[in-house]
Amino acid sequence: MKISMISFTKAGADTCIRIQDALTSNGHDCIAWGKEAFASEPGILPLKNSLLYWTKTAFQEREALIFVGATGIAVRAIALYLRDKTVDPAVVVVDEKGKYAVSLLSGHLGGANDLTREIAESIGAEPVITTATDLNHKFSVDDWAKKNRLRIGDMNLAKEISAAVLNEEVIGVSSDFDIEGEPPEQILFRQAGKNITYGLRISIYEEPAPFPRTLFLIPKTVTVGIGCRKGISREKIEEGFYKVLDKEKISVNAIEKLCSIDLKKEEPAITQLAEKLEVPFWVFSAEELGATPGDYTPSDFVNRITGVDNVCERAAVLGSQGELIVKKQAINDVTIAIAVRKEGYQWR
Structure with missing residues (x-):
């Protein structure tokens, strides 16, 4: 974890x-x-700018902030930069004597609760955790999703589910992937029943929603293989890409990477799509694609141009090391195929 720390006194620096x-x-x-007066301490850098500037920079560049001092100082420092629990870094406050470690912000998704416990255990402090699910030893959907690398589809619905858990309601779960271990109390691994309002759906697909109030938890396990003619426009690539996702009801949040042949390594339309999605773009040689085992849709034309009978399907499978779930779809000089890798999750 990338962590920035700040202290304000000699005791705090220690x-x-x-x-x-x-x-x-x-x-x-x-x-x-720390303040310049205490920067002579080994490992402490002098604070050259204002605390607000330090906080702004840390919010942009680091995953966690630790304030060693009064909670009020931390609250005033971070107030201007708070955005959303899904993007805010973890913020922890430790008093200058190291007696208490307080999880102040982004307890679950940002990891502040776990970081607080780690700090407390390391220096012999008392951890202060105020999130209700932790206090009541209840299942926390956002904490569980983070630990299993699942994207939460609707944060407002996640809050409703946390409230339902605290109110002793049963939460259903439906998953396309294996989940090992015993589910927590109140979690029933079955389809919706008349007494179950809220449920979790672990899937790359946007449908079906098996519960009246279904929260989709999306695994990033999908690889999209792409083939296209040279110099194709970004608009055509995006049109083909999103049309296939929409037709197959696959969530864009499930995309892990884009893949193609090395001839397309610098194809602007594909690299721009990867940047937009914030996913890597992998390429393979014709030899690597040709050696990928499986039953693929052959094309003599593609073979003449690239040296391999199919690009998109082979690239998707090779990139994911998984199963081809959508065979080649051709849309306006773009070919798209989709593969998904196997993934498993843990209740605990």
Whole structure:
């Protein structure tokens, strides 16, 4: 985890160094700052700009902020930069004596609760966790989704489900993937019944919704193979891409990567689509694609141009190391195929 730390007193700097040493030993990337008067302490960088500027920079570049000082200082510092729980970094406050570690912001999705516990255990502090599901030892859908690398489809519905859990309601679950272990109390692994309003659906697909209030948890396990003519427009690539996703009811949030032949390595329309989706674009040689086992849709024309009988299907399978679920779809000089890799999840 990329962590920025700040302290304001000599005692705070000492505690900051203790935390930094412990977290660095645990594999975190920790950088500590302090007032210039205490920057002579080993490992403490002098704070050259204002606290607000430091906070703004840390919010943009780091995954967690640790304030060693008063909670009020942290609250005032971060207030201007709060956006949303899905993007805000974790914020933890530790008093200058290291007695208490407080999870202040992004407890579940940002990882502040886990970081707070880690700090507390490392320096002998008391962890202060205020999220209701943690206090009541209940299932937290956003925490579980994060730990299993699942994208939450609707944060407002996730809040409703957390409230339902706290109100002792039963939550249903339906999954296209294996989930190992015993489900938590109140979680029933079955289809919706008349007494189940809320449910979780773990799937790459946007349909069906098996519960009256279905929260989709989306695994990033889909690879899209793409073939196209040279110099194709971005608009045509996007049209073909989104038409296939819409037809197959596959969530765009499930896309893990785009793949093609190395001849397309610098094809602007594909690289721009990958940038837009914020996913990598992998390419393979004709030899690598040709050696990929499976039953693919052959094309003499594609073979003459590229040296392999099919690009999109082979690229999707090779890139995902999974199963081809959508065979070649041709739309306006674009060919699209989709593969999904097998994934498993854990209840605990």
